[in-house]
Amino acid sequence: MPAPQSAPQPSSQPSSQPSSTTPGTTDPQDLAQDLGFDPEALRARYRAERDRRIRPDGNAQYRGEGGEFGYYADDPYADPEFTREPLHDRVEALVIGGGFGGLLAGARLRQAGVTSIRVIDKGADFGGTWYWNRYPGIHCDIESYIYMPLLEEVGYVPKWRYAPGEEIRQHARAIGRHFGLYDDACFQTAVTELRWDEDASEWIVSTDRGDRIRARYVVVSTGTLSQVKLPGIPGIETFKGHTFHTSRWDYAYTGGDADGGLTGLADKRVALVGTGATAIQVVPHLGRDAQHLYVFQRTPSTVDVRDNRPTDPEWAASLRPGWQRHRMENFLKVVTGVRTDEDLVNDGWTSSARLQEKMIPTNAYEHIPAEERERAYEIVDFQKMNEIRARVESVVEDPETAEKLKPWYRYMCKRPTFSDHYLQTFNRPNVTLVDTADTHGVERMTENGVVVGGTEYEVDCVIFATGFETGVSGVLSGGLPVYGRGGENLLGSWRYGPKTLHGFYSHGFPNLFLLGPLQNAASVNFVHVLDEQATHVAEVVAGAREHRARYVEPTPESQEDWVAALRENAPDLYAFHAECTPGYYNNEGKPRESNERYADGPVAFHELLRDWRANGGMNDVLVTAGTTSSAAAAVSEASGSSEAAGSSEAAGSSGTAGASGTAVAAKAKEGEDA
Ligand SMILES: Cc1cc2nc3c(=O)[nH]c(=O)nc-3n(C[C@H](O)[C@H](O)[C@H](O)COP(=O)(O)OP(=O)(O)OC[C@H]3O[C@@H](n4cnc5c(N)ncnc54)[C@H](O)[C@@H]3O)c2cc1C
Numbered sequence: 001m002p003a004p005q006s007a008p009q010p011s012s013q014p015s016s017q018p019s020s021t022t023p024g025t026t027d028p029q030d031l032a033q034d035l036g037f038d039p040e041a042l043r044a045r046y047r048a049e050r051d052r053r054i055r056p057d058g059n060a061q062y063r064g065e066g067g068e069f070g071y072y073a074d075d076p077y078a079d080p081e082f083t084r085e086p087l088h089d090r091v092e093a094l095v096i097g098g099g100f101g102g103l104l105a106g107a108r109l110r111q112a113g114v115t116s117i118r119v120i121d122k123g124a125d126f127g128g129t130w131y132w133n134r135y136p137g138i139h140c141d142i143e144s145y146i147y148m149p150l151l152e153e154v155g156y157v158p159k160w161r162y163a164p165g166e167e168i169r170q171h172a173r174a175i176g177r178h179f180g181l182y183d184d185a186c187f188q189t190a191v192t193e194l195r196w197d198e199d200a201s202e203w204i205v206s207t208d209r210g211d212r213i214r215a216r217y218v219v220v221s222t223g224t225l226s227q228v229k230l231p232g233i234p235g236i237e238t239f240k241g242h243t244f245h246t247s248r249w250d251y252a253y254t255g256g257d258a259d260g261g262l263t264g265l266a267d268k269r270v271a272l273v274g275t276g277a278t279a280i281q282v283v284p285h286l287g288r289d290a291q292h293l294y295v296f297q298r299t300p301s302t303v304d305v306r307d308n309r310p311t312d313p314e315w316a317a318s319l320r321p322g323w324q325r326h327r328m329e330n331f332l333k334v335v336t337g338v339r340t341d342e343d344l345v346n347d348g349w350t351s352s353a354r355l356q357e358k359m360i361p362t363n364a365y366e367h368i369p370a371e372e373r374e375r376a377y378e379i380v381d382f383q384k385m386n387e388i389r390a391r392v393e394s395v396v397e398d399p400e401t402a403e404k405l406k407p408w409y410r411y412m413c414k415r416p417t418f419s420d421h422y423l424q425t426f427n428r429p430n431v432t433l434v435d436t437a438d439t440h441g442v443e444r445m446t447e448n449g450v451v452v453g454g455t456e457y458e459v460d461c462v463i464f465a466t467g468f469e470t471g472v473s474g475v476l477s478g479g480l481p482v483y484g485r486g487g488e489n490l491l492g493s494w495r496y497g498p499k500t501l502h503g504f505y506s507h508g509f510p511n512l513f514l515l516g517p518l519q520n521a522a523s524v525n526f527v528h529v530l531d532e533q534a535t536h537v538a539e540v541v542a543g544a545r546e547h548r549a550r551y552v553e554p555t556p557e558s559q560e561d562w563v564a565a566l567r568e569n570a571p572d573l574y575a576f577h578a579e580c581t582p583g584y585y586n587n588e589g590k591p592r593e594s595n596e597r598y599a600d601g602p603v604a605f606h607e608l609l610r611d612w613r614a615n616g617g618m619n620d621v622l623v624t625a626g627t628t629s630s631a632a633a634a635v636s637e638a639s640g641s642s643e644a645a646g647s648s649e650a651a652g653s654s655g656t657a658g659a660s661g662t663a664v665a666a667k668a669k670e671g672e673d674a
């Protein structure tokens, strides 16, 4: 594969040196007292910048991918003529979603001995995020050696420290081949309904291709960043030029590929709306290739050093079995403050670990009194953000443009970004930054272009880098209805909030597993979390097979205990998020008062799952011989009693099909972004 154009020159190989002077590893008490800046002035500036951007319409400012804007979500890579006969067959495990979550579920189930596995995806191939997002410059932002899963199993070492999207997509396909997941996969197929058949103890899975597939187990891994989001800009539909969303890049129009070379834009004036993690990667290519590029910014991202480099072959040759798990776990420990002697990855994430506590809770700093901890974190945060702002000033030549590119908020208010090319692009004469903070974003669109502050910018093409509806795909948005025992609707059953054990399964919905950051713990390396979840689910399924369980279903008591414990211990992140500029991390400036994140963090959560499996936890979920609520009856192969069957009926009779998913989606969003 050719080297990505955006990659800088090679330097040394991945370091394993601990960075003892970074905020990630310095105890807050040891922080320098002589600050050299005025914290109160910074606090005031942050508040002013937040207030400038707050919109009363919050999330309602956006439009989803449905209705008249449905074409924004069309698949540019699929064969539009594809047809096939509907399937009316049976598989043991059906996985919805062919991204890394679905692939990991398939792989781990295969390793657990399940032979009949079908993965279904709307896309025409595996990859999920990396299938849909192929925009120029796309790379992972977590080190590829720990982000790309199953490297040792597949026998691959990424070519770059931060791999380009196409390499990641090809790896997803390699996982599909390695674990035989292509054999039974259905692509270009959307699952439209799940319905439990109690008599047969299996799910009936309906799709938009007329399939009615029976499956004993269903794993849902439909992603948290998979539904296109457009800004509700007045007049958006009147624009006569070309438009598309970054997750459906139109290379037929721009020319080139994900490595750049967008020759089709040489005579085009291009508008890019949005300056989040996607835009940071796209802008250098658009700046290089468009006749003129206008970047419409509402809130600048933090842009730290990337330092991408090719993999050192000697380092790759030195890797010993188990290296990837060790490296993933080391990263997770470092970024969540769990004591460890070394920092193997040693990058922008590990050096800012202390600041991530506001997104990923941890119990690592409990020994420091809360008030002191807060004060110290804030100072580390100010220092980090001062560094980020100083970088803007040192790179961007025009002082006015540099001023607009400086972010004024705390580090974890938005997903941090890393680039050695983004800020530099604003030194090009053909690139203009248009600040839209005072108008709460792009004001309106006309036939000819984009209007901000009364000025119309005439362009040939508008590209929306405006992100995704978060945390609400599929089951949680109501887009994929689920009817469990007795026809009970899942969202109806969750009308006062999700009820799960460990976030994975729910009483009344046997043999159904949800992967994702719901009522459990997340991490900035989301794929690591997905792997732990997939491994857990596969082991539970293996336990069910071994014990010949009738189905897997948590007892009501076990899920009540889990949710109560989560709520009781949940960290209070409200104050932090309320001070942030609006964005999807804080529900567009309307943070929720409660959250359901696992307070002790992902390292402790993964340990909890391992302990649970090793010490009889399965008793809470394996149901044998017709019982649904008694843990004691599970696993023991006790005979089915009519009382137990009665309770099963009762559980099913409280159906409230059609209840709104909004409250559930809101709860689900709390844990979404890692
Ligand atoms: C551009 C981009 C870059 C990212 N980079 C990073 C990174 O560097 N590091 C990191 O940790 N995270 C990153 N993320 C987050 C990324 O989404 C996760 O890391 C991970 O890939 C998610 O995997 P998933 O399987 O959960 O979801 P996805 O990859 O989103 O896969 C879900 C799949 O489900 C399918 N689907 C949904 N509904 C249905 C249905 N009803 N029927 C059939 N199929 C359905 C979708 O088509 C999709 O293919 C990035 C996200 C984006 C958008």
Ligand SMILES: NC(=O)c1ccc[n+]([C@@H]2O[C@H](COP(=O)([O-])OP(=O)(O)OC[C@H]3O[C@@H](n4cnc5c(N)ncnc54)[C@H](OP(=O)(O)O)[C@@H]3O)[C@@H](O)[C@H]2O)c1
Pocket (backbone or CB within 6 Å): 053, 139, 140, 141, 142, 225, 231, 232, 233, 273, 274, 275, 276, 277, 278, 279, 281, 296, 297, 298, 299, 415, 436, 440, 441, 442, 465, 466, 467, 468, 582, 583, 584, 673, 674
């Ligand atoms: N590997 C990677 O590095 C990578 C790359 C891409 C994406 N991702 C993941 O995907 C997530 C989504 O990233 P994303 O960049 O696609 O989306 P995003 O972070 O949600 O960014 C959307 C951008 O659009 C802007 N915007 C929205 N409405 C607007 C309007 N009306 N006018 C002007 N600007 C408007 C937003 O401004 P405001 O900030 O003011 O709302 C924001 O800058 C990331 O957070 C990350 O988790 C990772």
